[in-house]
Structures are given as C-alpha cells and as structure tokens.
Amino acid sequence: MTPSTINSRADLISYLDAALALEHATIPPYLTAYYSIHSTANSDAAHIIRVVAVEEMLHLTLVANVLNAVGGSPDLTRPGFVPSYPACLPDGEDDFTVDLRPFSPDAVETFCKIERPRKAPDAGARLVRFGTDKPMLAASPTAEGIRFYSIGEFYEEIVEGIERLAVADPGLFCGDASRQVGPEYFYSGGGTIIPVRDLDSARRALRFVAAQGEGLDSGLYDADGELAHYYRFRQLQFGRYYQQGDDPDWPSGPGLDVDWRRVFNAKVSARLSDYPAGSELAAAAEAFNADYGMFLDLLTRAFNGEPNLLQEAVVFMFRLRDGFNRLLRNPLPGSDGLHAAPTFEVTVPEAVMS
Amino acid sequence: MFVKFPEGASNRTDHDAAADVLYDVVIVGAGIAGAIIAARLSEAGKRVLIIEAGPAEDLTLRGYESYLDRFYSATSKDNQSPYPTSLNAPMPLGTDARRIFPGFPDASAYLVQSGPFATDTTYTRVLGGTTMHWEAKTPRMLPEDFRMRTLYGEGADWPLTYDDLAPCYNEAEREIGVSADVEDQAYLGITFDEHYVFPMKGLPLSYLDQMVAKDVDGMPIALDGEQTLLRVRPFPQGRNGIPNPAYDGGRGYVPRGAVSTYQVEVGGRCQGNNNCVPICPVQAKYNAGKTLAAALRSGRVDLIAQAVAHKVHIDEETGRVREIEYRRYERPDSADWTTVRARARLFVLAANAVENPRLMLASGLRSSSGLMGRNFMDHAYLLAWALLPEVAGTFRGTNCTGGISDLRGGRFRRRQAAFAVDIHNDGWGWARGAPMTDLMDLVDNGGRYGEALRQGLVDRVSRQLQLAFMVEVPADSSNRISVDPAFTDHLGNMRPILSYDIPDYTMRGIAYARQLSKRIFARLGAEDYTNYDPNFWGYATYEGQGYEVRGGNHLAGTHMMGVDPSTSVVDADQRSWDHRNLYMVGGGSLPTVGTSNVTLTIAALCLRSARAMLTQLDTEQAPIRLTADGAVQTQLEEVGA
Numbered sequence: 001m002t003p004s005t006i007n008s009r010a011d012l013i014s015y016l017d018a019a020l021a022l023e024h025a026t027i028p029p030y031l032t033a034y035y036s037i038h039s040t041a042n043s044d045a046a047h048i049i050r051v052v053a054v055e056e057m058l059h060l061t062l063v064a065n066v067l068n069a070v071g072g073s074p075d076l077t078r079p080g081f082v083p084s085y086p087a088c089l090p091d092g093e094d095d096f097t098v099d100l101r102p103f104s105p106d107a108v109e110t111f112c113k114i115e116r117p118r119k120a121p122d123a124g125a126r127l128v129r130f131g132t133d134k135p136m137l138a139a140s141p142t143a144e145g146i147r148f149y150s151i152g153e154f155y156e157e158i159v160e161g162i163e164r165l166a167v168a169d170p171g172l173f174c175g176d177a178s179r180q181v182g183p184e185y186f187y188s189g190g191g192t193i194i195p196v197r198d199l200d201s202a203r204r205a206l207r208f209v210a211a212q213g214e215g216l217d218s219g220l221y222d223a224d225g226e227l228a229h230y231y232r233f234r235q236l237q238f239g240r241y242y243q244q245g246d247d248p249d250w251p252s253g254p255g256l257d258v259d260w261r262r263v264f265n266a267k268v269s270a271r272l273s274d275y276p277a278g279s280e281l282a283a284a285a286e287a288f289n290a291d292y293g294m295f296l297d298l299l300t301r302a303f304n305g306e307p308n309l310l311q312e313a314v315v316f317m318f319r320l321r322d323g324f325n326r327l328l329r330n331p332l333p334g335s336d337g338l339h340a341a342p343t344f345e346v347t348v349p350e351a352v353m354s
Numbered sequence: 355m356f357v358k359f360p361e362g363a364s365n366r367t368d369h370d371a372a373a374d375v376l377y378d379v380v381i382v383g384a385g386i387a388g389a390i391i392a393a394r395l396s397e398a399g400k401r402v403l404i405i406e407a408g409p410a411e412d413l414t415l416r417g418y419e420s421y422l423d424r425f426y427s428a429t430s431k432d433n434q435s436p437y438p439t440s441l442n443a444p445m446p447l448g449t450d451a452r453r454i455f456p457g458f459p460d461a462s463a464y465l466v467q468s469g470p471f472a473t474d475t476t477y478t479r480v481l482g483g484t485t486m487h488w489e490a491k492t493p494r495m496l497p498e499d500f501r502m503r504t505l506y507g508e509g510a511d512w513p514l515t516y517d518d519l520a521p522c523y524n525e526a527e528r529e530i531g532v533s534a535d536v537e538d539q540a541y542l543g544i545t546f547d548e549h550y551v552f553p554m555k556g557l558p559l560s561y562l563d564q565m566v567a568k569d570v571d572g573m574p575i576a577l578d579g580e581q582t583l584l585r586v587r588p589f590p591q592g593r594n595g596i597p598n599p600a601y602d603g604g605r606g607y608v609p610r611g612a613v614s615t616y617q618v619e620v621g622g623r624c625q626g627n628n629n630c631v632p633i634c635p636v637q638a639k640y641n642a643g644k645t646l647a648a649a650l651r652s653g654r655v656d657l658i659a660q661a662v663a664h665k666v667h668i669d670e671e672t673g674r675v676r677e678i679e680y681r682r683y684e685r686p687d688s689a690d691w692t693t694v695r696a697r698a699r700l701f702v703l704a705a706n707a708v709e710n711p712r713l714m715l716a717s718g719l720r721s722s723s724g725l726m727g728r729n730f731m732d733h734a735y736l737l738a739w740a741l742l743p744e745v746a747g748t749f750r751g752t753n754c755t756g757g758i759s760d761l762r763g764g765r766f767r768r769r770q771a772a773f774a775v776d777i778h779n780d781g782w783g784w785a786r787g788a789p790m791t792d793l794m795d796l797v798d799n800g801g802r803y804g805e806a807l808r809q810g811l812v813d814r815v816s817r818q819l820q821l822a823f824m825v826e827v828p829a830d831s832s833n834r835i836s837v838d839p840a841f842t843d844h845l846g847n848m849r850p851i852l853s854y855d856i857p858d859y860t861m862r863g864i865a866y867a868r869q870l871s872k873r874i875f876a877r878l879g880a881e882d883y884t885n886y887d888p889n890f891w892g893y894a895t896y897e898g899q900g901y902e903v904r905g906g907n908h909l910a911g912t913h914m915m916g917v918d919p920s921t922s923v924v925d926a927d928q929r930s931w932d933h934r935n936l937y938m939v940g941g942g943s944l945p946t947v948g949t950s951n952v953t954l955t956i957a958a959l960c961l962r963s964a965r966a967m968l969t970q971l972d973t974e975q976a977p978i979r980l981t982a983d984g985a986v987q988t989q990l991e992e993v994g995a
Contacts, residue, residue: 043416
C-alpha cells in the first residue's frame, strides 16, 4: 500500500481541479471525430461518439459538484485547463497520446484506450512514476512525477481521500448548496446529475464517473442497463452492437455499419500555425478558439453559483457546432488536401478574465 | 432513456400463419390509437394482431434518420416530405390540394375531393401514423366542448363529460409525455386533480411569444356581452422537457427518447429545432412508435405491415364482425398482392377518421344510423401575417410555443365558432413559404449575395409574425367521407371521397378572427401584410370578404359517438352499435372537435376504450380451442352477446 497523496482539503481540491481538467480534456477529441463525420453518413458511429461526449459533459458537471461541495470553486478558464494536443493520458506502463483526429480507426483505437477498464494489479501499482515532460492528464497534482495506472484508479484515489478526510473533518462538505447543479440540466445521455452534499453523494458521483467510462467493476452494463463507454467504442471495432447478456468478446446485437471514407479528413491536431496567416480560414479558427474560451467562461460562471446559465450553454453549443463545421468542411491550404479543424488553443479573453 | 424496438418485429409475423390464429384483438392501424390499445391489451395478457398499411420496416434510429435525410433534401418541405410514398398505401399530401369547380371533383390525388371546398388535410401512413409529423400540441378539450348542443345549440353533445374523461387525460399525458404547468393550463373551466402536475415542466415561451405578450397581455375583448382579457399562454406539448420531480406523487418521470433497436441516447429533451412538423430531428417529440415499441416488446403483439384492410366481413345472423380481409403487398411498388384474412374476438379500426369510414363504406357497412362517414370535421385555419416594428427573433424555438387561448370558449359560441390562436415561431412559413421565399426574393429581385444576403434574410424573417387561428368546425352531416367503385387505388381499394364545405358558423368565427388579427397587429405596431389570394385553392368568401382557409389535419366526426344508436355510430366506449365486437376508435368518434388539437383526446378515449375491451373480452367466453402453436382448431363461434 502506497501512502495517500491526499492529506488535506487543499490536496483534495487540487485533485478535483485535475479531475475537472481530465474530464474536459476528452471532449475536444470526441467532438472533433464526431463533427468530422459527413452529416448523412455513419449514423451509428456518430451516435456512439456523441453520447460519450455528452456523458463526459455530465462527468465534468459531477466533478464540479463535488468540488463545490468541499468548498472549491471550479475554474475552466485557468491557464493550462485545456491541454495542448497531442496530450498524454495515463495508461499503465505504455504511454500513448491523445490527438485531435478525424473519425478513423486510429481515433477509435485511442478512444478505447482512454476508456479502457484497468484495475491496477495491486494497490501498490496504482501510482506510476513517469519521466516525460509531455502534458499529462490525471497526473497527481500533489506528488510530482506521479501519474495513475488508469482513470479508474485516479478516481479511486480521490474517493479514498475524501473518505479519510470526511472522518477527520466533519465540516468537509461546507460548500454552498445553491452552487450545486441539479438533474434538470442534463439530458440526451445516460445517468443523471447528482447534487453533492455529503460523503455518500460525493462517493456516488465519483464512482459513477469512473464506472460510466470504464465499467471498472460492473461489466458491460451498469445497474441502469447502460453500456460503459469502453464497450460503446468497441462496437465500432466489432461492427456489431452489444445487447444484454453478451460476452465482451462476442457482441450479438444488430449489425453496425462504418464507412471510414465518409469523413472530412482533417489534419491531426492542427495548430493555428498551420493556417495561412491572414486567411479567412485562420480567422475562423481563431474565432472558434475565442468562442470556446467564452464558452468555458460561461460554464465557470454556471459552476460558481449561476446554474441557470447552463441553459444558455445549449445555444452556445450550437454555435460551436457551426464553428466545427465551418473549419472541417474546408481544406487547409498546403496540407495535401487535409481539412481544417479547431485547434483548441484557447485563450480566455481578458475582458472575461477580470 | 431510449425506447427499444424489438429487432425484426415488423417482419417476424408470417401472414399466412397469422391467418390461422384466432387473436383476442385485431387492430387496423399502427398510429397512436392502435398502439395505445395494443399496449394496454397486451399488458393484460391478450394476444393482438396489428395490421398496418405502411412499410414493414423496424423503427430504427437509422430508419428515422432516412426520414430526416429525405426531408432535408426535399424541395417542398410539406408535412409529408420525410415519409416514403407508396403506390399501394397512398396518402394525401398537402401539396395535392387544387381549386374545385362545381360539378368537377378533383380525383388527381389519392383523396378524391368533390368540394365545394378544397382542403389540404393529410395523414401519414407509416408505423406511428400521423404522430410522426404532428406538431405535438396537447391541449385538453374544454368542459363546454362536451356539451355544445345543450349550452349553445350548436354541434352535438358528447355521451361523456370532461370529468368522465379527465382521468384518461391524466393517463394520456403520461403516455405521450406532456410538458406543461398546471397554472398555465387551468382556464375556461379546465380543472385538474388536486396536486396534479404534468410529467414534465412547461416549455418556455419563445422570445417572439414574449415580444407579442408585452403588448397583447391584458388586451380587453368584448364579445357577446362578455369581457375577456387576452393573454399569451404556453401550450402543453408532447415534447420532452425538464421532468417534474413532483410528478406521480413525487416519483418523478423519466422522459422517453428515440426509438431504436439498440441503445442510443438521443431525444431526451427538445433542443428547439424549428421543424417539429414534419419531423423532430431528435425524437424529443412524442411519436406513436414509442408506444408501439413497448407493445411489441410484450411478445403478445404481432405486426403485419404492408397490409391494407380491404373488407370487413359481418356475420349476417349476429351482426358481429367475422373477419377482416386485407391485401398484403411485398414491395411499395408491387403490382400484385396476397389476400389474407385476420380473425379475432374483437376488432378495432384505428386507421383514422378518413380511413375508418372508408373501409366500412367499402365493405357496404353504412351504419343503421346512416351516419358512417358523415359529420366530417377538421379545424379551419385562418392565417394572418405582419411585420413587427423590431427584431423579434422569429425562427428561434420550436414551431409553436405559445398563443392565445382565451377565445376557445364563451357565450359567443351560440353565434360563432371559437378559436385558439398560435403564434408561429416559423414566421410566414405556412402562409407564404418563409424563409425560402424571402431567400429567393432577395436573390432574384434584390440581387443580394454573400454577407448582404445573409443580413438581408435575417432582417426580413426575424420580424415576421404569423398568427394562425384554429377555428372550430361543427358537425354537419353533409360534410362527409364516401366511396365510389369508380375511384380505386393500386390495390383495388376504394379511395376516400371527401365532400366538404365550411359552415357559416365557422365562417363567422373566421371573419371575427381576421378583425381581431388587425387589432392585435395595430396594438403591436406591426405592419399587416395579410392578403388573401382569390386564386388560392382554399379561398372562401363570407359576407363579401374572401379568406384563405386551410386544413388542420385534425380529422374528426366520421363515426360519431353518442347515446342513441339512431343518431350515432359508436357508443361512449367507441364500440359500434351495429357490430358489437367492433370498435371504431380515433378522431372519428368525436362529436365536436372544439378548439383542441385532437391527438390527446384520441389517446384519452383509446385508453378508456381499452378498459371496455378488456371487460368485454373477459365477459364474453367463446368456445374456442387453440392448438399448442396457437392455431384455431375448431370453428369460430361466439356465444353470449
């Protein structure tokens, strides 16, 4: 048993801040793949990616609720909140990077790796030392050079930390209840938002986040009959849907079609520097990043006492969709026919930061 | 939560094998009426066969998206544009309507129209029926709508009261999944059970609604000696919103999302797309596929699609239905068909208020009252359109979120028709084809392109206001559906012939509606652009003024319910007076259409009838022995009555 890396409320808050960034970091890759799909093609694949993206938004909100419950204040506008892609996620011994990719076998492979259920072989193996200077998600924010064996183990560490702290400090859940986001704000995905007020609800929220992604202990389906993200993506590799009672290696539901060609083939992890300076396309890419910064600011305000703002976020997401389409449907000059894509080099406008 | 449609259910029943089964109930039509009855009866352990005219295709998400693709790529975005047309089960299209000249019926489309008034009324022949294209407004009928003859000397009285139907309204609101707030919907005598809340919270008024409300709320109206203050009020909607945690005694409500053969997570809530009619892109809008899928999951419901009912056969001695003969086609364009029969203890015609009487009349069954097909009703729509003085965000939100409901009832109904008023979030779309017509005009006549075109379009459409007055049409026995062997379809089925005129009672309501629209526009400072084209197919004149009158697809009245077999076709349970093992259900049973979109009331009546059917099935014991595989072994005989 390795010593805990969460020994104070401050440690816990820094972990939850990291969890917030982790949940968010999966959304740009999912959305890039989703919007790269031609609008009338690949319905199966589009829906699978979409629901996972939507549920990551649920996870983001659940983490924000836990953070608020213990007196933190979620900040999606802090520098470094949006990783610079390609970014690393923890995955056992072998690192892999997460790129912003159009829908492709490589993208699905990466998505499976992100969501792969991995329980450390023993409690001592939960923490892994790393020596790379690449951006690292789900790295320990309190122990330098330490990352987690898997996202599931990262959340287990937080849950155990909260349990310990709650015993030591009866006032741990001191957050203002009005900052909690309630179930009325989430839809079009499985699961619901759990307002967090105490240890029990915090535990349920965090375990739900881990289980919905990876199905850590619950197998293919959770208690509500919902398929874990990892297995949702596996369906794209099998070309067949799972149904209840299936063996993970033998899905037996309806067949599923994937047409890898009916995709806007965007440049992988495009950067603003790839765009011809002064071009209309560069302006669109910059506008997208600015919009995204504004969007993160809106979410930050919503998570800091104004949950009603999440209704405005719906309209904002349609605007971001249009931004994706504007870029993905246009070829990027000088890239051998590859298309443009949002770069997610997000700078929050100064007017907003104040 | 998605709605699982059992894979293969639309094709798993072999029609030849089914012909040897004696079902508890055979239902014609897989729309909301048929689906609700199938779901309730199968829940109670009954074996059900549904025969459906439309395509035999599972309701899958991909199939639904093929509807969407067809809609997106269609030049005409009419309310049938997403749905496949079939030679063998044709359906009326809104674009079919033609001016009718006296003595020259228009037989150019499936619905033969002998006029004098032409209508663009439609219904959809696919699994889920017309709820695929409906707008999903779900107002209850007013208590006074059930007593029109007694109170106002107009139309007919129902054999039921509002209070009789109220529990079924509650149940229908659960089945459809209605979003509304009781405080907005309790008016003009509509009451709710104590502590009742709708399954989901009310959907918000659009910005346009709010702009109109600023000036219209509190507008005084004096009519027939009564004073009314107008108010822009949200409509109850069969679209998913925020579940109300107080629903069902605090147990809450889980919205039903898209129908699919595999797990999907879409349709949980309305996203505010602007094409509820003809198709919700995400299935947040209820469609009867959601109920049908549940019925099919019971394992006790067989479905045979691409099967058009041809003839209802009656036992001469008992007057009971012996079997329904239908024609099964293999492909939408097949030139031939197979004749098959369906047998059951009870039969339910749940096609719609045109197809139900069409089938009966084609079978030579005119009802001993002589009223089969008569008293056809719809809503008569009058549109009025204007430009608001400032940008009002038109084209944001769903098709319609709010309107004026204060003139749905009142003493004035002894003289003129009542109406509900919709504020259309899709601008002048219905009246004049916005925004496409605006686009073409800006390009063709304005020479605009690029940024200037985009801005020009926004400037024009975002100030558009269109009011749609949904005016009641009372029962009139000369408005009717009939058949004639001279008019048949591809399968040799007699086509429906509609004879329809707008009664003066309705025209007085229409004339008043136009006057009211002028006053509302004046109050809003809006510039009135309303202009009725004398060449319009639905042009109708009254007291020297002409109006464009459109149909509402709210079909009703053709097999009216009542307490007296000599003046009605079905009883309060929608059970045929002449044929006691036959139920004719749906809008056709309505004695008045009032000012409610008919679907919620149809659903409530069918929930009520399902109970009557169960009672009848349990009390009538026929000596029928079935083999292990369900085949009928002995002859079919009914005992008792």
